[in-house]
Amino acid sequence: MASGSPSKYMSTSKEYPLHLHGWLRIHKDGRCERFIGNDIIPTGTDPITGVQSKDVIISHQSNLFVRLYIPKTIVDIPNRKFPTLMYYHGGGFLTESAASSTYHPTLNLITAESNVIAVSVNYRLAPEYHIPVAYEDSWEAIKWVATHVKGNGPESWLNAHADLQNVFFAGDSAGANIAHNMAIRVGLNQVKVVNLKGVIMIHPYFGGREFIGEESKHEQHKAFMNQMWLLANRLGIGLDDPLYNPVMDPCVSAFGCSKILLCVGGRDKLRGRALLYKELMETCGWKGFIELMESKGEGHVFFLSNTSCENARILRKKICNFINSISSKI
Structure with missing residues (x-):
């Protein structure tokens, strides 16, 4: 420009x-x-949901931490174990954190309404830590969670309450991109790292060099999205990097579970990329099922800024049903 x-x-x-x-x-x-995303919300007990949270450093070398959430129902059923939800925040790989006011209230609500143990990953941001650092941090967090599978890991909350036979990945925007790429890595890994049951992708941040669908009507927005990617991944191979454009990934059929919930906003300019992703997963040879949920009339990640609106409640209910319908089959 x-x-x-x-x-x-x-x-x-x-x-x-x-x-x-x-x-x-x-x-x-x-x-x-x-x-944006610079404010820090302290952990503790949420007065609205009763959810408890705390931050745990999992790598002192990189200062990588996760924010853990446990539901109030643990008090009533202390011996019960709950599905484990690993959440990756959005922000274009450039902004936000697991501790910001953008994400903390929504994670409290998802934890309470879905009855899960949530692990929100505070991966390092570009451009200071350019891609692939965000992916490597996210993978490090997955491996850390996996150390608790026998109940003798370093974190007592996970040892006592996390059902690691029912692990889910979730994220919005860039976080959905991370969730997808982590699921690919799970599928390609020769050693089973976690028992991944499903992936929840909310308004995923994907792109590519060529225009698709209605992108030509929003050229400035597409240029903005692409510039964010190039800033975050300045040493990468460009706009058709498989990390950004999954159509170009020869390993996409290795996706490491059989269930995906794909959430799109009716007015989200990234909607076309999400629909292309659905088509890709249905035709690439992956042996799974992808379910589409559309929030009519809503823009990109609307549910974060307006947690009490009807469509945000419907979205969280869909997430709850997705997790618990799969978990109940074990």
């Missing part, structure tokens, strides 16, 4: 080589200044 070229999404200047409006800007000295 030429300096000063008009776009409601991004711009460049001598002072700021890249400014993603409302998200971040890169200073000429290389420093990244973020405008």
